[in-house]
Amino acid sequence: MPGSKSLGEFEHLVLLAVLQLKADARAIDIRAHILEQVGRSVSRGALYSSLERLEKKGFLSWEVEDTTPERGGIPRRRFFVTEPGLEAVRNSLRAISILSDGLGEVLG
Amino acid sequence: MEKPGTNKSDSPSSNPEGLLRLLTRNTAHGPYILGDLREEFRDISDRRGRLLAVLWYWVQVLGIGIPAAVRAVVRNRGGKAEQILQDIGFCLRTLRKRPLFTVISVGTLGLGIGAMTTMYSVVHTILRNDLPYRNADRLVSIWQTSRNTEEGGDESGNRWGRIQLTYPQFNRLSEGSRSFENVAAFHRGPSMILTGGDQPLRVGVGVASASLFSVLGLEPAVGRSFQLGEAAGTPGQAANVAVLDHGFWMSRFGGERDVIGKSLMLDGRTFHVVGVLGPRFRLRSRDEPGSGKGRANLWIPIGQPGRGLNDSALDWEVVGRLAPGVTLEEAEAEAKVLLAGVYQGSETEIRVVPRAADESLTLDPRTALMTGGAGILLLIVFLNVAILFLGEFHGRRQEIATRVALGAGRSRIFRQLMTEGAVLGLMGSGLGILSAVAGTRALVALAPPIPRIDELAVESPALLCAILLGLVGAIVVGTLPVFSQSEGVRSASITTAANRTTTGRSELFQSGLVASEMALTVLLLVFGGLLTRSLIKLQAVDTGFRAQKVATVRVSLPASAQDPEEFFAFARSVVREMESDPEVIRASAAGGLPFGAGMIGGDGLTLGAGDPESPDQAFARRIHVLPEFHETLGIPLLAGRGITYSDGPETPAVMVVSESFAQRSWPNRSAVGETVRHWGEPRTVVGIVGDVKLEELGMDHESSFYVPLAQIPRSEVDFVAQTTGDPARVLHRMRQAVWAIRSDLPVTRTSTLARLVADSAAAERFRAFFMVAFAGAAAILAAGGVFGVTARSVALRRREMGVRLALGAQKTAVMGLVIGGSLRSALIGTALGLTGALAVSQLLSGFLFGVRAWDPLTYVGVALWVTVTCVVASFAPARVATDVDPLEALRV
Known part of the structure; x- marks a missing residue:
């Protein structure tokens, strides 16, 4: 069952970025968004392999958009988080919230 | 033909994109990644320039493509691939721990592979026969040949001399032939002067019949080609229209598509731009190479005022597209009949040949010479890397002994070394490809007298060559230590491995490597020396006139x-x-x-x-x-x-x-x-x-x-x-x-006389420059090899040196022992190299002027140079040998 699969830290970031970008969640924009918002520079190779993994886990899906001339006729993909993906993000956030409870002093 | 909306700066070249497509073909995301990268490529190209964008793309090919391919292999192969991945991971970790070894190995491999890949690209460009035309097998050339030259042959190795046709001959073919769908005539006319810019510019002009582009099957990428009425059989009757070559369009108009309809002032007349050719358009005229006429910057239709319609002028190169079902022989028979009345003379006859035969070349001796030089340099590189690997193997004896003690079999150790060789080889190939890209660019910029130099680029076959050279070469030299020291691997034990001195067999092996490296280096040094001496003699020749302080301008009337x-x-x-x-x-x-x-x-x-x-x-x-x-x-x-x-x-x-x-x-x-x-x-x-x-x-x-x-x-x-x-x-x-x-009046050339004289020796200068560059690189590598082997020998013989010093040996004697040892193998190599050079330098005699192939001064000079280099390279390790503390050396 997809929902029971674990979520890596980077995968977590990717799913959140896709959720924030909504209709603009294309691979190039996801990478730019993580860099802008979190200040983390992600290699394209790592991003594509994460997207592939998340798709395999059933957390992410995509649909094809129209192409533009500068893409040489290759369509763009817009990603969206699936229901199991959303569930996985919720579970992960909940776990973090529970485990960080009472650590205010340490974590600041 | 190019897709509308794209130009060269929009997309990376087909090589890296093709490689990435191959590497990501087993992933669901492959095609989309290519699209994303294209989008980013264009953005980077606009902001930072095409060169940086191309480099960036190559980095992406390595960063995205290789991991994707490895993941695909792991998915397909399961356990075995897992083991290979483990080996690669282990290898990367060990290489990271030995940065100096890694950098020197990869750098050396990159140098040799780069030189060889550059020359491979040159040879491939000269020999390839890929005509960019539509259904190129139906495209033919129509020539006449003089019966008298039948036995002669021309510079391309063809057995008969090609003579162009006259305009009336072309006209007769164009109007009367049924064997051809269509025929076209063209020639590379005199240059024209383009005014209207900052200063007049001389541009290469091709003159063509209206049918040329349709016969070739290469219509302009932007705009249109000539229309029927635009070319004319009477001088001065042609329309003033021009079709631009792609390169000229990019350099002069920045690739702007609104160039169509713009006017150009050529030799004082206004021409309207009607089309731009695609980047693949290439028409190799018999005028090129060697005629001094470069690629045509633009094409204008036949029938310009005063331009070659003279009835008797043998100006026109004629190409035709065979009609369906017509054979070459039938077309030739018909052309002979048609042109029977319009021959130049009774001693000529008509030939119809496949266009491919006209555009193919054989390898010229100077390119073969340079390729040979690059090949020898590559061999030296491999020998050098073999010496490096051998040294590393010595350094890792303890580690390998531990692994053997823990149960690793000889095959496991072998596989590990093979993986290391492969990884280093691939890294070297990567660097080699980058150097080859830089090298081919430098060659194009230098524009040496090499045929088709303007078409030179590192293409897929050259990439494959680089990768194979790196992989195979590095794997072979990487696993050599196992064969040279199999005894060491078999009997290694943890306690003794670190302290064993070098075995006789491995020492002999190392000496053999150094001697081989020296022999090859001597060969290159002799070649470089002979060509340089020849160039110096050539430049000292008395021309009979004073070239200094004379300026010249050429005027076309x-x-x-x-x-x-x-x-x-x-x-x-x-x-x-x-x-x-x-x-x-x-x-x-x-x-x-x-x-x-x-x-x-x-x-x-x-x-x-x-x-x-x-x-x-x-x-x-x-x-x-x-x-x-x-x-x-x-x-x-x-x-x-x-x-x-x-x-x-x-x-x-x-x-x-x-x-x-x-x-x-x-x-x-x-x-x-x-x-x-x-x-x-x-x-x-x-x-x-x-x-x-x-x-x-x-x-x-x-x-x-x-x-x-x-x-x-x-x-x-x-x-x-x-x-x-x-x-x-x-x-x-x-x-x-x-x-x-x-x-x-157009001023078509401005130069100094000294420059013209110097240009006449451009081929000799270029040859000497390259051979000296190869020889210089080889000399540095060989010196590095001598240094490495001597330093390692000293390190392994510390105890022996200590004993000698303890027994009262003079420091100079110990130094002499070390330097003498390295000199011995270097001198054997030098002797072999000089003998080899004597045997093969006859091949060079065609390139030499005023110097004999066995010029004693060059041979003696090279021998002295090598001896001095060897002494200098082994001096520092010899000094180390004299600093050995006898007590410390004997303690173990």
């Missing part, structure tokens, strides 16, 4: 200006205008300048005015000159007088002859006053001047004679000016001087 009277008046006015320049001492002009690239004709002459059938025949080169030409170039007048302004169109025909011509023709008396029949007319010899070299420094003096330009005008004239200072400074003013008299 329209047919209308070639009336002798009018021409004389024009030329005289230009000379006066030039001489009014305070920096010009004197000026003159010639039709055919020594080292001026062509234009110097040759004639058969009959000595004596009387009987035209006289057996006294002579052949000499003809140069047309204005007065004071010989003074301007410092050619000495030996007897009689030079050409003067009194030698006009209406005065008696005269000539001045060169010394060798005079001596050969009238051995026992003065030539002055003799009569020579030239072109049927008698001419009187009025003076004798010194001999000059005409075209190549390496050629003997040729007999030549000078006729007054005023008596026989030419369509292109080189004005020359002797200057007080740097001749380059007056070039601009010389051009203005021409335009002050006739503002409509």
Whole structure:
């Protein structure tokens, strides 16, 4: 069952970025968004392999958009988080919230 | 054809994109990744330039493609792939721990693979036969050939000489042939001057029938090609339209698509741009290479005023597309019948050949020589890397012994070394590819005399070559230590491994590597030395004239200006205008300048005015000159007088002859006053001047004679000016001087005479430069090899050195022992190399001038150089050997 699969830290970031970008969640924009918002520079190779993994886990899906001339006729993909993906993000956030409870002093 | 909306700067070249497509083909995301990268590529190209964008793309190919391919393999292969991945991971960790070894190995491999890949690309470009035309197998050329040249053969190794057709011949084929769907004629015409920009620009112009692009199946990428009515069979009737070459469009108009409809001012006439050719358009005319005519920057239709429709001019290269079902033989038979009445003469016949045969070349000796040089350098690189690996293997004996003790079999160790070799090899290949890209760019920029140099690029076969060389070479040299020291691997034990000294077998093996490396280096050094000495001799040749402080501009004259009277008046006015320049001492002009690239004709002459059938025949080169030409170039007048302004169109025909011509023709008396029949007319010899070299420094003096330009005008004239200072400074003013008299005339070449002479030795200079560069790199590598082997030998023989010192050996004796040891293998290598060089240097003799292939000075010089290098390279390790503390060395 997809929902029971674990979520890596980077995968977590990717799913959140896709959720924030909504209709603009294309691979190039996801990478730019993580860099802008979190200040983390992600290699394209790592991003594509994460997207592939998340798709395999059933957390992410995509649909094809129209192409533009500068893409040489290759369509763009817009990603969206699936229901199991959303569930996985919720579970992960909940776990973090529970485990960080009472650590205010340490974590600041 | 290119897709609309894209141009070269929009997309990366097909190589990296093709490689990435291959690497990501087993992933669901592959095609989309290519699209994303294209989008980003364009953005980076716009912001940072294409070069950086291409480099960025290559980084992405490695960063995205290779992990994706590895993941795909793991998915498919399961456990075995897992093991390979483990090996790769382990290998990367160990390489990271040994950064110096990794950097030197990868750098050395990159250098050798880069040089070899560059030369492979050159050879591939020359030999390839991939015509970019549609259904290229149906495309043919129509030539005529002289029966007399049947047995001769031309420079491309073809057994018959190709002669272009006349315009009426093309016309007959075009109108009457049924064997061809269509035929087209073209030629690379004289350059034209493009004005309207900052300054006039000389552009290469192709003249073509309206049908050319459709016959080739290469329609313009932007706009259209010529329409039927735009070309004409009568000079001056063609439409003033132009189709731009892709490269010219990019450089001159920045790839702007709105160039269509714009006007260009060419030789004072307005042409409208109607189309732009795609980047793949390439038409290799027989005029190129070696004709001095580069690629056509733009094409204009046949029928321009004064442009080659002369009935008898053999100007036109004709291509045709065979009609469906028609064979080559049928087409040739029909062409023979059609052209039977319009032959040039009874001694010619028509040939129809596949276009591919015209555009294929054989490898020229100079390219083969450079490729051989790169191959030897690559071998030296592998030997060097083998020495490096061997050293590393010694350093890791303890680690390997531990692994053996823990149960790793010999095959496991072997696999590990193989993986390391493969990883380093691939890294070296990557660097080699980058160096080859830089190397080919440098070659294109240097524009050496190599055929098709403008088409040179690192393409897929060259990439494959680089990867294979890196992989196979590095795996072989990486696993050599196992064979050289198998005893070490088998019997290794943890306690003894670290302390064992080098075995006799491995020492012999190392000495063999050093000797081989030295032998190959000596070979390259001898080649480099011979070519350099030859170049020096060539440049010291006496040309017979003074090339320094002479400037020259070439002017093309329209047919209308070639009336002798009018021409004389024009030329005289230009000379006066030039001489009014305070920096010009004197000026003159010639039709055919020594080292001026062509234009110097040759004639058969009959000595004596009387009987035209006289057996006294002579052949000499003809140069047309204005007065004071010989003074301007410092050619000495030996007897009689030079050409003067009194030698006009209406005065008696005269000539001045060169010394060798005079001596050969009238051995026992003065030539002055003799009569020579030239072109049927008698001419009187009025003076004798010194001999000059005409075209190549390496050629003997040729007999030549000078006729007054005023008596026989030419369509292109080189004005020359002797200057007080740097001749380059007056070039601009010389051009203005021409335009002050006739503002409509194109000045097609401005140069200094010294530059023209230097350019004539460009091929020799380029060859010597490359061979010296290869030899220099080889010498550095070999010195590194000697240093590495000596340093390792000293490290392994510490105890022995300690014992020697403890027993009272002098430090100089210990140093001598170490240096002597490395000298021994180097000298064996040098002896082998010199012998090898003696055996093969005969191959070089065709490239040498004034130096014999067994030139003793070069051989002795190289031997001394190698000996000194070897002593210097082993000096530092020898010093280390004398610093060994005897007590410390004996402690273990």
